[in-house]
Amino acid sequence: MKAIQYKDYGSSAVIELVEVSIPSIQNENDVLIQVKAVGVNPIDMKIRMGLMKEIRPVEMPFIPGGEAAGIIVAVGGGVSKFKVGDEVIALTWKNAYAEYATANENFVLLKPEGLSFEEGASMVVNIGTSQSVLFTEGKLEKGQKVLIQGGAGAVGGAMVQMAKAAGAYVIATASGNGVALAKSLGADEVIDYKLQDVSGIAKDVDLVADTAGGEAQVKLFQVLKPGGKLLSIAMPPSQELAEQYNVKAYFVVSDISAKTLQSGIDLIKAGKFKTIVSKTFKLEDAAIAQDFLTAGGVNGKVVLFID
Template structure:
């Protein structure tokens, strides 16, 4: 089978398309999936550059990828809920930039029949991340105020829609076309971070979520109410500032297993959640796709298709 791999850390030039052995089930709770589509995630680039070796150590040659949609081709004898021929979406740490992947059953969900493989895979990381932040860690309640820094990306889009479904008042930052993008997703307020100072416009948020990172993160403490929560998916927040402002602040590594997709897929079926696909490219343009995501300014997911 064909797979995109690299044998050293570096920039996108290390990515090559190789002919490799098709994976096989080696644990009876696994499934073999013929991949139809996968997405580019910021973590892919961090792993490729060698920044995540302490958290996600890899061995070369490495096939990247955190998600996929496709059709089950084989199942282990202990798999309970899936059969050959099922259309599914899956999560993984590595292995999905390829024509086939093997994943445990706990990382598999049925693909909603009303959406395409490309739309379905665009849900996996954003929705499981949003669920981890809003439900598992943030415990968002009706009428609470949620502020999302960097709301026009794929995770931000999922955060807005899930938070609104939970009954929260949602404010997000974006710029350019991202302003209308997040308003159309249901954001109650959209702040242009290039021309407006969010610290002057937002106060007493129950939950602040940082999807952008960088120097602006420290300014987010001015937005959280005392006793509130600041969660980041980009970098650990300052514990010194957390103590100073009287808030809980932590870095969240999301749980991308199938159980954290359940609520999002329910909302999809109710018409309260839309997949956010920004661009679709063929698998052999993975390097270009990673560069596109790294450059920023993408409103939604970049999806790659596998023929």
């Protein structure tokens, strides 16, 4: 089968298109998926560049990609939830940049009818991360005020929709075309962070969901009410600032499983959640796709497709 692979850490130049054997099912609870589309996520580049090797080392040569959509072509002896022919979305953790990949059935869901494979591959990480930040850790409730830093990005856009569906008052930051996108997703207010000072506009926020990190994260402390929370998926927040502003602040490691994805799937079925695919690339153009995402300013998800 065709697969994207690299043999050492580095820039996108290390990426190669190779021919390797189709993986076999090693666990009785695994399924084998003929991959039709793959989500491209920032962690893909962090792993490739070696930035994660202390906490998430990989064995070389390595096939990247943790998020896929496709068709089940084989099931392990212990699989009870799926059958051959099912169209699914899955968290594979690795090896998804390929024509075939395996996944544990606990991290697989039936693809909602009406969604393309590209749309299906765009939602697993987004929904699972949003659920983890907003509800599992953030305990967001109806009527509360949430600020989403990066509300037009892949994860941020999902957060806007899921927070709004839960009855929260949603403030999003965005720029350029992202301002209109965040509004279309349901944000009550959208702050253009390139033109406006977030800390001078948003006040008394219950929860800040930070998807961007960097120096901008520091100002987010100022918008929180005492006792509020700043949760980041980008970088650990300052505990000194958390103490200074009398808030809780920490880095969130997302729990992405079929269970955490179900609420998002229900919203899709109810017509209350839109998947946003920013741009698609062929599998063999994975290096170009990663560089496109790394360049920034992407509204929505970057997806690889396999003919």
